[in-house]
Amino acid sequence: MIINRLSKETSPYLQQHAENPVDWYPWGENALEKAKSEKKPILLSIGYSACHWCHVMAHESFEDIQTAEIMNKYFINIKVDREERPDLDKIYQTSQILLNQRSGGWPLTMFLSHENQAPFFGGTYFPNVAKYNLPSFKELLIKVHEYYQNNYNDVLNHNKSIIKALEGIHKKNKTDEKIDEDIENKYIQNVRKNFDQTMGGFGSAPKFPQPGVIMHILNNSQYHKKEKYKDLNMALFSLLSMQEGGINDQLGGGFFRYSVDDVWMIPHFEKMLYDNSCLLECYCKAYSITKEKSFLDTAQKTANWIVSEMQSSEGGFFSSIDADSDTGEGQYYIWDKNEIKENLNSNQYKVFSKYYGLNKKDNFEKKYHLYISYNSISDFKSRKKDVDKKLLNESINILLKVRNKRKKPFTDEKILTSWNALAIKSLIDYSKASKDMSYIINTEKAINFLIDKMLSKDGLNATYKDGKSHINAYLDDYAFLINSILNFLSIKWNNELFGKTLLLTDLLIDKFLDHEDGGFFFTAKDHEDLIQKPKPTEDEAFPSGNSIAAKVLIKLGFLMNNTKYLDSAATVFKYASKRINDSPNAHSSLLDSYLLLNEPFVTIILKTNQSSKNIDLWVDHLSNINKSYVDYYHIPETNTGFANIDNKISSDDITAYICTDYTCEEPIYDIEKFISRINLL
Numbered sequence: 001m002i003i004n005r006l007s008k009e010t011s012p013y014l015q016q017h018a019e020n021p022v023d024w025y026p027w028g029e030n031a032l033e034k035a036k037s038e039k040k041p042i043l044l045s046i047g048y049s050a051c052h053w054c055h056v057m058a059h060e061s062f063e064d065i066q067t068a069e070i071m072n073k074y075f076i077n078i079k080v081d082r083e084e085r086p087d088l089d090k091i092y093q094t095s096q097i098l099l100n101q102r103s104g105g106w107p108l109t110m111f112l113s114h115e116n117q118a119p120f121f122g123g124t125y126f127p128n129v130a131k132y133n134l135p136s137f138k139e140l141l142i143k144v145h146e147y148y149q150n151n152y153n154d155v156l157n158h159n160k161s162i163i164k165a166l167e168g169i170h171k172k173n174k175t176d177e178k179i180d181e182d183i184e185n186k187y188i189q190n191v192r193k194n195f196d197q198t199m200g201g202f203g204s205a206p207k208f209p210q211p212g213v214i215m216h217i218l219n220n221s222q223y224h225k226k227e228k229y230k231d232l233n234m235a236l237f238s239l240l241s242m243q244e245g246g247i248n249d250q251l252g253g254g255f256f257r258y259s260v261d262d263v264w265m266i267p268h269f270e271k272m273l274y275d276n277s278c279l280l281e282c283y284c285k286a287y288s289i290t291k292e293k294s295f296l297d298t299a300q301k302t303a304n305w306i307v308s309e310m311q312s313s314e315g316g317f318f319s320s321i322d323a324d325s326d327t328g329e330g331q332y333y334i335w336d337k338n339e340i341k342e343n344l345n346s347n348q349y350k351v352f353s354k355y356y357g358l359n360k361k362d363n364f365e366k367k368y369h370l371y372i373s374y375n376s377i378s379d380f381k382s383r384k385k386d387v388d389k390k391l392l393n394e395s396i397n398i399l400l401k402v403r404n405k406r407k408k409p410f411t412d413e414k415i416l417t418s419w420n421a422l423a424i425k426s427l428i429d430y431s432k433a434s435k436d437m438s439y440i441i442n443t444e445k446a447i448n449f450l451i452d453k454m455l456s457k458d459g460l461n462a463t464y465k466d467g468k469s470h471i472n473a474y475l476d477d478y479a480f481l482i483n484s485i486l487n488f489l490s491i492k493w494n495n496e497l498f499g500k501t502l503l504l505t506d507l508l509i510d511k512f513l514d515h516e517d518g519g520f521f522f523t524a525k526d527h528e529d530l531i532q533k534p535k536p537t538e539d540e541a542f543p544s545g546n547s548i549a550a551k552v553l554i555k556l557g558f559l560m561n562n563t564k565y566l567d568s569a570a571t572v573f574k575y576a577s578k579r580i581n582d583s584p585n586a587h588s589s590l591l592d593s594y595l596l597l598n599e600p601f602v603t604i605i606l607k608t609n610q611s612s613k614n615i616d617l618w619v620d621h622l623s624n625i626n627k628s629y630v631d632y633y634h635i636p637e638t639n640t641g642f643a644n645i646d647n648k649i650s651s652d653d654i655t656a657y658i659c660t661d662y663t664c665e666e667p668i669y670d671i672e673k674f675i676s677r678i679n680l681l
Contacts, residue, residue: 010465011081012412013049017058021068024079027088035076035114041148042112043075043141044119046082046089049412050257050270050320052329053125054107060128061137067128070138074145076114082106083319083416084463084471087523090534091166095119098165111144118159118531120148166532172517172575179577179594184220187584187591188231191217194585195234199263200241206268207259209247211278212539212588214238218285219592219628223599232289239286242279243298244372246363249333250356251370251400253301254309255279257323265371266364269330269409270323273310274542276302277422284429288626296433303430306423307442309411315449316415316464317423325409332409334367335399343402344395351388352395415464417454417473420446421480422542428487432623443488450481451500459507459524475522475545478508482552486631491623493635505556508549509568518571520549537576543589546572550593555631558603558661569597596629602681604632605657614671618654621675630681 007018009026017024025031027044035042045062047054061067071077082089089108096104099122110122121144126137135143148155180186191213194202201207214235221229242248245264247256254276256267283299286292310317325332337358341349353359357373424443431439453469454461460473460481485501511524514535522534522545537546550569557566573580573594580587580594606622608615619634656668658677668674 006079010414010463010468010470011049011084012410012414012465013047013054013081013083014079016049017062017079020058020062021065021072022062022077023068023072024077027078027080027085031076031078032117035112038076039114040074040076041114041120041144042117043071043077044080044088044092044108044110044112045078046080046085046092046108046110047106048081048083048320049410049414050272050322051106052268052270052323053105055322055324057107057109057125057127057137061126064128067138067141070141070145074141075111081414082108083412083414083419086474086476087527087530087534090522090536091530091532092119092122094166094169094532094534095162096122096124098162111148113155113159115156116159116163116531118162120155120158120162163531170533170535176574177578177581179573180581183580183584183591183594187216187588188220190585191234192231195238196262200234200238201264202238205260205262207262207264208541209238209242209255209258209275209279211275211282212543213585214282215278215285216588216592218282218289220595221289222627223595223629235282236286236290236292239282239295239298243283243294246369246371248298249305250372251333251396251403252305252309254305255302266369267330268323269333271321272541273306273317273319273416273419274422276306277419277426278542280306280426281429284426284433285626287433299430299433303427303439306427307439310423311442311446312413312415314453315445316453317420317446319412319414319416319419321411322409325407328365330364330369332403332406334364334369336367337362339402340368340399343398348391348395348398351391355387355392413465415449416477417450417460417462418476418480420450421477421484424484425480425487428484428491429626432491432626435620435623437491440488440492443484444492447485447488447497451497455500455504459511460504472524472527474524475508475512475520475549478504478512479520479545479548479552482508482556483548486552486555490631490633493633493637495637502556502560505552505565509553509564512549513568513571514575517575519575520546520572535575537572537579537590538583538586539589544587546576547587547589547593550590551596554593554596554601555603558601558659559631559633561662566597569593573597592628599629600660602630603659604630604678605659606632606634607655607657608634608636609653613654615654618656618671618674621671621678625678625681627681 003018004020004024006014006024006026009015014026080088092108092110093104095110096108099119105124107125109124109126110119112119126134126140128137130136191202202210202213217231217235221232242264247259247264247267254271257270257272257275258268260266260268280299280302283295287295287299306317312318323329344352355372356370358368360373362368424446427439427443431437453464460477461469462471462473462477482501482504485497489498512520514521519535522536537544550572553565553569556562557569576590580590606618622632622634625632656674658665668677
């Protein structure tokens with residue numbers, strides 16, 4: 001058996017290719033120098049472990065000896081885990097758009113010049129035989145090799161134009177364009193155009209949850225205090241439809257990555273930590289606005305899935321669960337009707353089958369993927385009301401035990417700083433919404449893990465696996481972690497941890513801020529030289545690093561009376577103004593942060609000592625505040641050791657300090673006055 005270089009990597013995705021006959025290299029100096037010395041083009045393949053089509057291409061081509069022989073003869077082959085190297089993925093996904101005028105995806109297959117790693121051809125999945133209007137991969141390899149050998153000067157000329165285009169993407173605006181005063185109206189008009197009034201969500205199949213859009217609608221609704229925000233229903237109906245659909249694991253909790261249809265019925269079966277973290281945040285916010293119990297129930301199932309399925313014994317959270325099992329995509333989750341009949345009694349089956357659509361036609365490969373079945377919204381409401389919940393829950397528990405005996409799909413146990421921070425933030429949101437403080441134990445364990453394993457005197461690392469922490473962290477790692485710790489501190493203050501937050505914030509500015517043009521680069525100043533230095537402002541499946549960097553700097557700026565933080569945040573909007581004006585709906589999270597800087601921002605500090613009476617009552621009312629423009633902290637110490645905070649507060653008993661931007665009101669000592677005041681926020 002041939003074992004290639006990937007066997008020594010920490011990435012499970014790379015390790016999955018360690019026994020390929022392909023002479024794979026990880027991205028690094030050895031591979032890049034070999035390409036230069038042998039003057040061979042680089043075949044760059046980017047994917048991730050839970051990716052279904054990555055597995056398909058691996059089985060069809062990378063495990064095929066004849067294909068591997070061509071690859072090894074004519075190319076230097078580099079395999080990249082997009083989750084460990086999002087910098088490379090961003091660059092070459094953008095290159096795919098420039099080269100082919102279409103969006104990319106995974107697996108990403110790019111052919112690069114040996115001299116400068118600039119792409120000259122690429123695509124995504126290529127089949128082993130010609131189909132889907134695509135050539136066979138072997139045929140493609142031969143043609144690319146011949147073109148490269150015979151037209152190298154053309155390749156170099158083309159490379160120059162690609163590099164110039166990549167460099168131009170993140171250049172400063174030539175004019176001092178300001179963000180449109182009417183930007184929110186433009187945003188919501190675009191959302192209305194894309195909203196699916198029948199089944200919720202935005203756009204058509206393949207249908208992604210788009211939590212950034214949902215969250216911005218939810219947040220924006222809270223600025224409309226006097227009038228009803230009519231567009232709120234787009235977010236609420238989308239969340240309702242998703243929680244009842246097959247994109248939500250109806251038995252075990254947790255959301256799949258996206259739906260292949262318009263009705264949320266059949267998902268692409270991979271489960272990602274980041275999707276579930278962002279959606280958990282949305283369901284918690286929706287519950288805080290509406291008090292609709294079904295949103296809290298969905299949040300609970302999602303939180304339980306994150307903790308029970310994804311948290312490691314060390315405290316960090318794993319990255320993803322595969323779409324495929326040994327028997328094929330989704331087979332772990334789907335059911336034969338007879339198998340369900342065999343495991344439930346007649347009363348249980350009668351309730352379960354009607355509720356989950358077993359009395360309708362099978363919907364996935366002659367079997368059933370479960371979703372809540374109804375014919376109309378009125379039918380849905382009556383069915384939810386009339387269902388025998390005891391029998392339904394009994395059935396779910398029985399079938400979960402049956403499902404757990406199946407061989408589970410592969411879990412990528414790589415621990416990523418940024419995704420862990422998203423999970424921590426959303427689990428704390430759930431603790432606040434549910435008043436269940438048991439999840440704080442899980443989040444504190446995860447934070448301690450990240451501080452212990454990922455943070456050193458030189459800064460953060462991005463990834464951890466098998467006892468090894470490595471790869472210099474990216475913008476997302478710093479910004480998301482600061483955001484999650486601030487959320488934790490709001491519910492459990494810790495002076496030492498707050499000091500770490502300030503350290504991380506200073507590193508964020510020192511390492512990533514573009515002092516010349518504004519905004520934050522995705523990679524640090526000391527990062528390796530690549531053909532582009534990305535500075536993304538648009539949301540992807542989760543918020544952009546620039547949006548969260550701006551958010552935490554605004555929060556800390558007002559908390560600490562630190563204009564350096566606020567000025568750094570302001571540069572993001574100055575840099576991104578034209579981008580926001582041109583594509584407001586790509587910037588949902590950045591618009592959230594923009595509202596924080598341009599609308600009154602409230603910071604509440606509840607100061608107590610250990611002998612104070614009725615602390616829990618004050619803290620409970622404090623934790624009921626779930627508005628994006630209100631930040632709060634309960635500090636149960638005499639002083640924090642941070643002068644900019646202690647100068648605001650001085651008390652031996654329970655005292656509430658409410659500050660709007662830089663201006664603080666008279667301290668409040670009476671709980672009735674406190675309740676009356678915060679109800680006006």
